Amino acid sequence: MNTGQYISGAGHLGLIAYMIFGGMFLSPKQTESVDVQEVALISEAEFAALSATSTAPDTFAEAEALKAPVAEAAPAPTPVEDSTPEVQPSDAPPPDVPEPRPEVNESLPAPVNVDPTPPSPQAEPELSLEDPGAGLPDSPDRKPTPRPVPRISDQVVSTPEPQPEISDAPVEAPSDTAESEKVVEQTQEKAAPQETTTEIVTEAEKPSGMSTSPRPKSRPANLAAQAAAAQKPAETPKPETPKPATPKPETPKTDPADAVANAAAEAAAALAAEAAETPAAPKRPVGPPLTGGEREGMRVAVSQCWNVGAMSTDAMRTKITVGVAMNEDGTPQAGSITLLGHEGGTDAGAQSAFEVARRAIIRCGARGFPLPVDKYDHWRNIEMTFDPEQMRFK
Amino acid sequence: MIRPLPFRLTTLAGSLVCALALSFGTASPMLAQDPGPLQLDITRGVIEPLPLAIPDFIAETPQAAEYAQQISDVIAADLVGTGLFREIPPSAHISKVTNFASPVQYADWKAINAQGLVTGAVGTDAAGNLVVKFRVFDIYAEAPLGGGLQLGGSTASWRRIAHKVSDVVYSRITGEGGYFDSRVVFVSETGPKNDRKKRLGVMDYDGAGLQYLTDDSYIVFAPRFSPTGDRVLYTSYETGRPQITMLDVGTVTRTRLPVPAEAVTFAPRFAPDGQSIVYSMSTGTNTDLYRMDIASGQTTRLTNTPAIETAPSFSPDGAQIVFESDRSGTQQLYIMPAGGGEARRISNGKGRYGTPIWSPRGDLIAFTKQNEGRFHIGVMRTDGSEERLLTASFLDEGPSWAPNGRVIMFTRESQGAGGASALYSVDISGRNLKRVPTNTGASDPAWSPLLK
Numbered sequence: 001m002n003t004g005q006y007i008s009g010a011g012h013l014g015l016i017a018y019m020i021f022g023g024m025f026l027s028p029k030q031t032e033s034v035d036v037q038e039v040a041l042i043s044e045a046e047f048a049a050l051s052a053t054s055t056a057p058d059t060f061a062e063a064e065a066l067k068a069p070v071a072e073a074a075p076a077p078t079p080v081e082d083s084t085p086e087v088q089p090s091d092a093p094p095p096d097v098p099e100p101r102p103e104v105n106e107s108l109p110a111p112v113n114v115d116p117t118p119p120s121p122q123a124e125p126e127l128s129l130e131d132p133g134a135g136l137p138d139s140p141d142r143k144p145t146p147r148p149v150p151r152i153s154d155q156v157v158s159t160p161e162p163q164p165e166i167s168d169a170p171v172e173a174p175s176d177t178a179e180s181e182k183v184v185e186q187t188q189e190k191a192a193p194q195e196t197t198t199e200i201v202t203e204a205e206k207p208s209g210m211s212t213s214p215r216p217k218s219r220p221a222n223l224a225a226q227a228a229a230a231q232k233p234a235e236t237p238k239p240e241t242p243k244p245a246t247p248k249p250e251t252p253k254t255d256p257a258d259a260v261a262n263a264a265a266e267a268a269a270a271l272a273a274e275a276a277e278t279p280a281a282p283k284r285p286v287g288p289p290l291t292g293g294e295r296e297g298m299r300v301a302v303s304q305c306w307n308v309g310a311m312s313t314d315a316m317r318t319k320i321t322v323g324v325a326m327n328e329d330g331t332p333q334a335g336s337i338t339l340l341g342h343e344g345g346t347d348a349g350a351q352s353a354f355e356v357a358r359r360a361i362i363r364c365g366a367r368g369f370p371l372p373v374d375k376y377d378h379w380r381n382i383e384m385t386f387d388p389e390q391m392r393f394k
Numbered sequence: 395m396i397r398p399l400p401f402r403l404t405t406l407a408g409s410l411v412c413a414l415a416l417s418f419g420t421a422s423p424m425l426a427q428d429p430g431p432l433q434l435d436i437t438r439g440v441i442e443p444l445p446l447a448i449p450d451f452i453a454e455t456p457q458a459a460e461y462a463q464q465i466s467d468v469i470a471a472d473l474v475g476t477g478l479f480r481e482i483p484p485s486a487h488i489s490k491v492t493n494f495a496s497p498v499q500y501a502d503w504k505a506i507n508a509q510g511l512v513t514g515a516v517g518t519d520a521a522g523n524l525v526v527k528f529r530v531f532d533i534y535a536e537a538p539l540g541g542g543l544q545l546g547g548s549t550a551s552w553r554r555i556a557h558k559v560s561d562v563v564y565s566r567i568t569g570e571g572g573y574f575d576s577r578v579v580f581v582s583e584t585g586p587k588n589d590r591k592k593r594l595g596v597m598d599y600d601g602a603g604l605q606y607l608t609d610d611s612y613i614v615f616a617p618r619f620s621p622t623g624d625r626v627l628y629t630s631y632e633t634g635r636p637q638i639t640m641l642d643v644g645t646v647t648r649t650r651l652p653v654p655a656e657a658v659t660f661a662p663r664f665a666p667d668g669q670s671i672v673y674s675m676s677t678g679t680n681t682d683l684y685r686m687d688i689a690s691g692q693t694t695r696l697t698n699t700p701a702i703e704t705a706p707s708f709s710p711d712g713a714q715i716v717f718e719s720d721r722s723g724t725q726q727l728y729i730m731p732a733g734g735g736e737a738r739r740i741s742n743g744k745g746r747y748g749t750p751i752w753s754p755r756g757d758l759i760a761f762t763k764q765n766e767g768r769f770h771i772g773v774m775r776t777d778g779s780e781e782r783l784l785t786a787s788f789l790d791e792g793p794s795w796a797p798n799g800r801v802i803m804f805t806r807e808s809q810g811a812g813g814a815s816a817l818y819s820v821d822i823s824g825r826n827l828k829r830v831p832t833n834t835g836a837s838d839p840a841w842s843p844l845l846k
Contacts, residue, residue: 302436303440306438310478310479310567313570313757315569358534359532359535363534382433383431383434390437391437
């Protein structure tokens with residue numbers, strides 16, 4: 001008996017020692033690999049090429065917008081007066097980028113320029129969930145700020161094609177980069193955006209972008225409760241348990257001892273009874289539960305329309321639960337959408353948050369949510385919890 | 395090897411019971427006939443401007459025709475200018491609103507993805523005054539947001555009427571107050587940097603309706619509105635040295651405040667009750683904060699340190715004052731009781747902090763921060779936590795809150811000898827940074843409360 005313990009002890013000690021020292025020996029490797037990632041090899045020429053390309057689109061963007069009309073104006077029969085004013089602004093913007101645009105606004109005290117203001121729907125897709133700080137695409141307001149710059153630099157990073165067009169200003173830049181195109185592209189992903197932002201974009205973008213990025217999703221505190229709520233995915237995360245659990249009779253099969261089986265059966269029966277109390281059961285067969293993917297699809301579908309941009313600060317502190325009855329075609333019954341409860345915030349905030357949530361459900365459900373008809377009984381009623389915590393700027 | 399066995403068996407049994415209990419706990423709804431409602435957690439949304447349709451208001455009388463369109467244009471500009479909304483151009487509208495009373499064709503507005511709709515009509519009454527009626531609709535809920543409203547006013551005040559409509563629309567859609575029917579007092583600047591003429595100007599929040607309150611014969615700076623918006627406190631060099639002065643906006647009459655003639659006084663600000671003011675006074679080399687009852691002229695010294703204390707700002711409840719002080723060696727922000735006393739430091743980041751101003755909602759303090767050669771406008775909670783920098787530039791300073799505590803206006807000065815200052819506004823989320831149109835250089839904005 002003692003020998004067994006000694007052997008076990010020795011074995012464990014050896015294992016512990018291996019874990020400690022093995023870990024120590026392993027760790028340097030990991031840090032090395034991190035270092036390797038950080039290193040970015042940029043020769044001076046490449047750097048020059050980078051900065052050249054990054055500045056190039058700046059003038060290019062300005063010039064293209066203004067020059068196009070000029071070129072048209074020259075051959076076209078349109079009066080000469082048109083072309084001359086066009087030329088003057090094209091001279092003006094390059095020296096001081098932010099100033100001239102607002103001046104135009106100033107001269108019109110009455111904000112009559114309503115038509116240009118609403119950005120075309122194309123602008124919308126540019127908004128991403130990930131960077132709310134990157135802001136809204138209301139173009140007139142952005143003009144005075146250096147905001148356009150980051151977008152342009154993005155384009156350069158992704159598409160090296162515009163080079164032939166850039167050629168009017170910095171000809172050397174494209175010629176330098178032409179040969180090492182691939183390399184530049186790779187390094188740009190890490191180096192170029194930083195350069196452009198620190199040098200040019202700081203005014204508006206740097207602080208807001210950093211400070212308003214939504215926090216990464218934290219690990220939920222009540223995993224067990226969430227797992228309970230997520231009835232169907234419970235299958236996958238817990239492979240040992242559900243298989244025996246789903247069909248009742250199977251439970252005895254797995255147990256090794258009678259005592260265990262009894263205890264398990266008791267616990268199961270008690271819990272099942274407890275759970276069965278709540279729903280008022282329509283006695284008809286229920287199909288298999290929704291898969292994780294189907295639930296995720298539904299979640300994403302609602303999220304896409306949940307626009308928290310115009311929500312009050314109060315509403316942004318309110319977590320609400322909304323109930324909705326669904327039609328078999330996947331559309332929500334608009335009249336059935338009700339506010340079931342809220343946490344945090346005020347009643348007014350909850351009401352305001354509810355209106356936003358209702359809009360999301362109706363708007364994105366107008367063509368039917370992507371839900372499998374054969375599992376209708378599983379989504380006949382849906383309870384959605386809208387928690388804006390992660391969308392709140394901190 | 396005999397003893398461990400029962401031990402293992404019991405642990406096995408225990409873990410099995412636990413596992414089974416857990417599995418039934420999670421899977422039990424499946425055993426029931428009715429699976430119950432599907433539970434979903436939505437934690438990610440999108441942030442984008444809400445599409446609004448604002449068809450031109452209907453002119454009910456020929457005299458109202460010229461105002462109807464202007465009013466709807468101002469409303470659209472107000473709402474779109476917040477960055478929270480975008481207007482769907484009228485050319486895209488399917489159903490034309492021709493009668494204020496006719497029912498809304500929700501399907502037509504849904505088809506163009508309008509989420510909100512503002513309809514209105516402008517008429518004139520017997521006295522020639524404008525009467526503006528309007529309604530706000532939630533298109534997807536197929537219901538009006540609140541009841542219809544009617545506002546009246548003289549034709550000369552049509553912009554204010556439009557701003558008031560915008561305020562109502564804004565608050566019905568977002569659930570918080572608007573800030574459109576408000577004014578901004580600021581220092582208008584003309585001339586080169588070394589010989590700059592400064593005079594007080596007051597204008598609508600959107601730059602319209604500019605009026606001057608002083609001439610440019612002497613330098614003025616740092617104007618502040620009273621809580622009712624009828625008076626302005628500012629610092630003036632009229633006597634040759636900086637002295638705080640009060641000015642009635644309606645009558646444009648100035649009142650020198652009873653401060654010692656030999657003292658330098660500056661950075662005045664009203665208490666929330668409008669009855670007293672707090673300001674900085676320099677005697678010799680030392681600057682401290684004082685409070686004065688306007689009616690009696692009685693003053694109370696609030697701080698007494700060898701350091702420089704300035705830029706005081708009351709909390710909305712009037713119980714506390716936030717100010718800047720260099721008592722720790724660098725400019726930092728402190729909060730003390732409104733009657734003076736122990737101050738606690740709230741700014742803890744790198745750099746220097748100045749010109750704090752308490753949000754009208756009371757939850758945040760805006761400030762100017764100088765760090766590594768850059769200036770920032772930022773906000774922090776009143777305990778100094780959750781500091782967020784909203785802007786960065788060569789020189790940003792002097793934040794002022796919009797009446798709803800959601801937008802900040804500040805001065806931005808450009809670099810170089812030809813640099814000029816201008817007013818900018820930014821949302822407290824850091825979004826929607828934009829220049830406030832002024833036709834001269836402008837600095838030191840102070841936002842009024844919502845007008846009555």
